[in-house]
Amino acid sequence: MSQIKYFSAAASAEFLQQDFEQTSTLIGDQLINAGVIAQLQRLPVCAGILE
Amino acid sequence: MNKSFGFIIFAWLIAGCQPPEPLSIVGNAGIGFHPVYAQHLVHPEQHPKNINVTMLVSDISVVRMLTNNAADVGMLSLDNALALQSRGGDQYCVARVIFSSHGADAVIAGRSFASKLLAGKPIRVGMEDSTLSRYIMARWLQQTGIDDSLIQRRMLVPNGHASALMSNDVDVIITYAPFTRHLIDDGGLVIFSSQDIPDEIIDVMIVRTQTWDEHRERLLEFATVSWDAALANIAEAESEVMETIAKLSELP
Numbered sequence: 001m002s003q004i005k006y007f008s009a010a011a012s013a014e015f016l017q018q019d020f021e022q023t024s025t026l027i028g029d030q031l032i033n034a035g036v037i038a039q040l041q042r043l044p045v046c047a048g049i050l051e
Numbered sequence: 052m053n054k055s056f057g058f059i060i061f062a063w064l065i066a067g068c069q070p071p072e073p074l075s076i077v078g079n080a081g082i083g084f085h086p087v088y089a090q091h092l093v094h095p096e097q098h099p100k101n102i103n104v105t106m107l108v109s110d111i112s113v114v115r116m117l118t119n120n121a122a123d124v125g126m127l128s129l130d131n132a133l134a135l136q137s138r139g140g141d142q143y144c145v146a147r148v149i150f151s152s153h154g155a156d157a158v159i160a161g162r163s164f165a166s167k168l169l170a171g172k173p174i175r176v177g178m179e180d181s182t183l184s185r186y187i188m189a190r191w192l193q194q195t196g197i198d199d200s201l202i203q204r205r206m207l208v209p210n211g212h213a214s215a216l217m218s219n220d221v222d223v224i225i226t227y228a229p230f231t232r233h234l235i236d237d238g239g240l241v242i243f244s245s246q247d248i249p250d251e252i253i254d255v256m257i258v259r260t261q262t263w264d265e266h267r268e269r270l271l272e273f274a275t276v277s278w279d280a281a282l283a284n285i286a287e288a289e290s291e292v293m294e295t296i297a298k299l300s301e302l303p
Contacts, residue, residue: 003082003152003153003154003155003228003245003246004082004083004150004151004152004153004155004228005150005151005153006083006086006149006150006282007147007148007149007150007151008279008282009147009274009275009276009278009279011148012147012148012149015148016145016148020145020148023129023250023251023253024129024133026251027129027130027133027186027251028133028137030130030186030189030190030251031130031133031134031137031182031186033189034185034186034188034189036130036134036182036185036186037133037134037137037138038137039137040133040137041133041136041137041139042136043129043132043133043136043143043144043145043257044144044145044260045144045145045146046144046145046146046258046260046263046267046270046271046274047144047263047264047267048267048271049145049146049147049271049274
């Protein structure tokens, strides 16, 4: 468990609001470079999560 | 008039007693999801009604259950989730960031690795046939400068990783906790891990968008209240939840 950093619901919402897009883009670029996907399709935050 | 009114009341009561439509939530055997698996076994009352949580043996199984519509919700790494979304088909949304991995995902070398690397010989890498394994492989090769042409991929399910390395069928294994522990206990050496790529291995809960729209209340409760309760459960060291997690982690 020491190798895991958990997010509370509040921390998750904060991450989804502030860092998720940038992180997704970074990972998506790596997946494209590795030939896993041809093009990244955005993964939206579920409606109501950030309200 | 009274009969009609009575029938309406009866129908309303019956409808109110109907259990909500079952929802299936799946994740792999990674240690990060164990709190919610243990919670489902020990404290099912902490989950919304008619939610089934299932631990599957591999990422491939999780993706397959989602794409076959056998599951509504997946707990998986963000790279897996993005690859699934980018393939087209059903659309998903992200409901929660569950955890980030700081060493739980690793590349582990057996005794034959170093000599093969020094000699420039092919390196046999055992890995699950998943986006996460490919992602970690790509980042390991990038950061170490090992030539991709030296890599021979061997696709193995996670519970076959330890035996493959110990019997020298492969030189390196890409896997995740708790499977990493068996390998390390048997003399495997961690040569790369998610600690080397901070904030890149993040696990999330994704939901088919249509399912979210239809069952938002229960799924929102699971993503927020239930998961927070699962994390509170593991704060108690001497608890039935922790005993259950210990048993789950012993799975081969």
